[in-house]
Amino acid sequence: MRLRILFGRFLIRFGRFIQSLAVVVMRPNDLVEFSRQTYARENMVEDLGRQDLAYPVLHPDEQALLARLPAKEGRLLLLGVGGGREAIPLTQMGFEVTGVDFVPEMVEKAKENAARHGVKIEGLAQEISKIDVPAGVYDVAWLSAAMYSCVPTRGRRVEMLQRIAKALKPGGYFICQFRWCTSDGSSRQWERARKIVAFLTLGNLWYEKGDTLSNNIEFIHAFSQEDEVRSEFEEGGFEVLHLHITEEILLGGAVLRKPLSKAPLSK
Numbered sequence: 001m002r003l004r005i006l007f008g009r010f011l012i013r014f015g016r017f018i019q020s021l022a023v024v025v026m027r028p029n030d031l032v033e034f035s036r037q038t039y040a041r042e043n044m045v046e047d048l049g050r051q052d053l054a055y056p057v058l059h060p061d062e063q064a065l066l067a068r069l070p071a072k073e074g075r076l077l078l079l080g081v082g083g084g085r086e087a088i089p090l091t092q093m094g095f096e097v098t099g100v101d102f103v104p105e106m107v108e109k110a111k112e113n114a115a116r117h118g119v120k121i122e123g124l125a126q127e128i129s130k131i132d133v134p135a136g137v138y139d140v141a142w143l144s145a146a147m148y149s150c151v152p153t154r155g156r157r158v159e160m161l162q163r164i165a166k167a168l169k170p171g172g173y174f175i176c177q178f179r180w181c182t183s184d185g186s187s188r189q190w191e192r193a194r195k196i197v198a199f200l201t202l203g204n205l206w207y208e209k210g211d212t213l214s215n216n217i218e219f220i221h222a223f224s225q226e227d228e229v230r231s232e233f234e235e236g237g238f239e240v241l242h243l244h245i246t247e248e249i250l251l252g253g254a255v256l257r258k259p260l261s262k263a264p265l266s267k
């Protein structure tokens with residue numbers, strides 16, 4: 001009898017492991033496309049749009065980061081605009097917001113919602129890790145709702161940071177939130193097995209611990225070490241002014257600054 005319970009428990013864990021392989025058989029571009037397909041579904045656009053229309057406010061964690069932001073107005077590049085939940089209050093506060101989303105219908109929804117709230121936002125349909133906007137134009141970039149974590153691979157995240165830094169004016173600020181998780185849910189053997197499957201399928205060869213398909217709807221990389229995320233920000237060309245992790249809601253947030261001028265290269 002006990003043996004059957006053990007077997008049952010094994011099958012549950014094995015089932016979870018099999019499901020977790022989805023994140024390693026897809027390559028980074030596939031993972032981004034996987035998330036895009038989810039958000040492009042009609043019900044997702046409707047849901048995000050409706051939520052934002054009824055309740056367009058900043059969450060307490062976002063308000064805490066905003067309180068540390070020295071800039072109170074200017075051009076703001078909002079990455080992952082959704083239905084406009086953050087775009088609307090930020091515009092009402094005095095920022096000129098350009099909202100970016102890889103789902104064009106979502107951009108339209110955000111603009112419609114903004115208009116209903118009596119404000120105007122600009123919209124761009126682009127994928128945020130390949131953001132391509134005029135250089136040196138924005139005073140602030142904004143990426144909340146842990147969306148820094150929606151970009152697969154360290155290399156691609158650093159490239160995104162460099163692109164954002166390029167879009168900012170010298171001395172411009174970047175508010176950035178990421179997913180945090182220190183619970184070690186997966187044993188070393190399962191991790192190794194995932195890497196082997198990635199290798200055998202020529203899938204996500206850059207797989208990192210913390211990579212998952214959150215609720216099977218979108219790619220998320222959860223960070224578990226402050227140094228890891230801090231070093232990405234610095235490699236991406238930013239100074240870290242403030243970094244805070246809230247364990248209870250598994251969320252990290254940072255206020256970053258693009259340096260005023262490039263430090264001279266040491267010989």
Ligand SMILES: C[S@@+](CC[C@H](N)C(=O)[O-])C[C@H]1O[C@@H](n2cnc3c(N)ncnc32)[C@H](O)[C@@H]1O
Pocket residue numbers: 032035039040048079080081082083084085086100101102103106126127128129144145147150
């Ligand atoms: C979780 S929702 C958050 C929306 C909004 N920031 C909020 O908090 O209400 C994520 C939004 O970002 C968009 N998104 C996700 N990954 C993206 C990516 N790599 N490039 C551009 N947009 C992305 C989705 O289409 C969706 O509208």
